[in-house]
Amino acid sequence: MKERSQEKSKPLPKDDLSNSNLEEDSGDDGDETSSVGSTSTTDNTSRSATPTNRLRKGRRGKKRFSNPPKTLKPIYKFSCSIKEDHGQPLFGAQFNHHLKEGQPFVFAAVGSNRVTIYECPEGNGIKLLQCYADPDLDENFYTCAWSYDEDLGKPLLAVAGSRGVVRILNPATMSCIRHYIGHGHAINELKFHPKDPNLLLSVSKDHSLRLWNIKSDVCIAIFGGVEGHRDEVLSADFDLLGNRIMSCGMDHSLKLWRLDKDTMRDAIKQSYIWNPNRNTRPFDCLKENFPDFSTRDIHRNYVDCVRWYGDFVFSKSCENCIVCWKPGRLEDENLRKGETSSTVIHRFEYKECEIWFVRFAMDFWQKILALGNQTGKVFVWDLDVSDPAQARAYTLQHPRCTTAIRQTSLSRNANILICVCDDGTVWRWDKIV
């Protein structure tokens, strides 16, 4: 556990070379894109934190003023923060986007062997709802994802981490209702299918991804093998309709796996009618060895976060920029067979985020993009513009928030922004209406 956090805090030595190369590259890029202007706003906010705020442990930074960027009207103001008693890094946080307008803002934060569910009451504060601890003290949860029970409509929370065990928690009954073993190593991210709440995708250090059916407890497919990732898979995302998966990892590559193929459709269908009591053979898990698209051209270091944005993809590495790109040529409607090229559309530049395992987040409507960095700052982009190049950038910082922000999460309507940090703190920012 400790080893990992160290590992995370600094890129591996073997990447130093590529890093140095990269800085040159990004420097060039910076020159090129400096004319865009949106990136320059981040520079304006590089205000050094007040030196008096060095002692930060043990006290809760409440009622602290926010530091809005000078040039733009700030869009988020600091609301409050809490610290979890274990003080270990919180690696994941997710708002439950299945809760609609009028329902409470509930989010889960994971880290150490804890899973904690909080509510953000209207106005101010963070209310603790439930807290789960894994019996194994060595467990370190890295990620969580929300789904719901199809029959009852009750929320379900999937969590996973260093032990490679996926657990499904039912907050309604406050119990762990399911667990899945099979991954050969730690699980770095979990995602639920956007249309089918029973399909869970797990992304693992064992170089593979797995698709599970949590209704019939079946591992539907394994994505990986000869043409799969050659190192830890760090992140993956379903597209809007759930027809494609984009995965990325330590091998610097991004790979696209289609779910709308006949074999895959059939496997998913089979997983529902699978009855373990009637069969002496295990479910015929589909082994998908060949991605439908793969590229190593976007990043030159660990790719630790990826999100679909329509037919575009947002992905980031430890190179201080989120790249908006598209597989194939810009004008292509559909991905051509054997396509190898890709088109970069825009780069969102920021600062001081060279460590890996830092994830950005978008709200449900994909209008706000938020990312924390290793010094506790949050970069927010307003994507509600016609060209991503015009996206306005904001920086949020708080004098007491100085450790790396591993994950941000936005409520469904983007009114609340949550950041979780390496020191076990959770920070709430509210949108200024």
Place this chain on the structure above:
Amino acid sequence: PTQIYRYLRTRNMCSPIFLNRTLTYMKHRMSRPHRNRQNFKVDSLLEKVNSRRDAMTIQPGYINLTFLGFNNKSLDYNAQIAQVETVLLKISHKKRKDSSAPSMQVTLGTADVPINPNEQHLPLTAPTISIPTESFNPSSGPLVKSYILLFRVKITPDRDNDDEEPALKKRKSNGSTLENNTKLYGAELTVYDKHNRCYLSDGDYDIVVQDFSTNSRNSPKKHSSWENVNDLVETCGNLDAFMKGAVLKFKLNWSPEASARIVDRPKPYPLQENKENVPLITNGNDNNNIEKLQIVYQFVYNNNSRQQTEACEDLHCPWCSLNCNQLYTLLKHLKLCHSRFTFTYVPISVGARIDVAINEMYDGSYTGSPHDLISQPSVCAFSRNGPVRRASVTHILVYDCEYDGQRPFITGHNRLYHHTTTCLPIYPKEMDVDSEGENDPEWLQNKTMMMIDEFTDVNEGEKELMKMWNLHVMKYGFVGDCQIPLACQMFVQHKGKELLLKNLYKNFVVHMCSLFDFGLVSAVCLYTTIQKLQEIVGETGAIRTILKESREAQMDNWSRSGNLSLNCDKSGLIKTPNTGRKTGNVGIQRRKGTPTPSEGPARRKSVCGDTSRKRLSLSLNKNDQKSS
């Protein structure tokens, strides 16, 4: 450990893992002898069942109850005659809704029984009631489950002996308003219980009747409650109490015909025949000699500092309070069931001293079935969906061997296995199926084909043949030169038709020739293989037409472009093998380096790249490589 064993004791009482009485060293706890097991034969099962079924159907006949007397020493009346009314109570099947089982009463008759008959001169006659056994047979009414005989004894003072009958009727009509002097007793006797077991056999019965005159007239068994066996034993064993109470004496015998109402007083059955006189519980005797034994437990801590002693009188295990009647048994039990401790037995003057110490060698790791740990919370082995196969894990507690078995000894599948490709756990039901036997997984086939497709200097026909041949070799795992003839034979056998339909006949011939060139197959093998292929051609019409068409197309091409360019296929039908590596026998087809326009620029590489071709062909056929 003490806490653990306290907990385990409670759990073992609720849901025992094993029964102590089945342990060899606890033989004395086994109440049932196994004498019958020795001469048991499977063949006798049918006989046994048949005889049991025969016993179920009741032979027509009668139960004759001959009342001998009513004894009640405490009765201060001077009454001589008690009236015994015998009622047959049929208790029917209890429906779920009913609070108590429906019952039906049939009065069988009354008899006058002498009260406290004088032992010296007994009355010569005795009243008798005959119950026809038909009344126990299942009738058309509700399913009767059990039959009970009820005895109601009424005693009226002697003085109104004459108007006994009317008084009785009176009492019957207005139940509770009893006359002061009338005493009422009741008792019940089960004839058949709900498992259809007959309880009554021929014999003399003394039945204790209870005084009902003060209480309600309900049968005492109406509201059943648990009774302690010990209490029962006491009441049964205490003969004095038995004698003091009111006892109805009668003789019961089964006979084929009914007896008269008044019969001669029968002789009592000889005592030894009466099974009731055989003492039921014979314990309490064997404790006598050990009772003086005192056991001292001495707890030995780390550096032999004896800190705590406890003395106990009996041979109960201090942790599970299990009674081990003998010292040997106790020691065995302690050692085997409480192996977190070590026990050392030291004989002392008053009895025994047992040194207790923590067992440093105890392996407390999980020893159960691994599947119990990984099963989903809702899925259990004893689910309602039917039986579930489980992996067998045997934890051996006792093992007779030389060394002191302080470590647990486990056989069976006490570990979790995983599938090789998916890493998913192998469940017990899946253990019989070998899921990963193949050496040509689908991905490897795909990858092979993709890699062959990537070649730029091989034409489509050659690629097809390469794929077929390589996958064939991969599937059957041919590894040696000596297997090549077999591989060829099987290839024709399995893939011959497909090969011909793809119009790869010539390619295959060339392939065989190259195998021959490299000395991997003999001329005979080459000949027979090709001959077999040609046989297939003869069998199928479709193949013939394909060959004909391709021949025509080639002839066409020749006539159009002259004799110089031999290999051209506009339609892709003719796949002329490249012959760069061939010697004279196929030399006539050698390319002249004038490719047709249909061949893409990428393919042209093959013409000049003779060396690269060589390398390629070697890499494609591992067997070739070996031979060269």
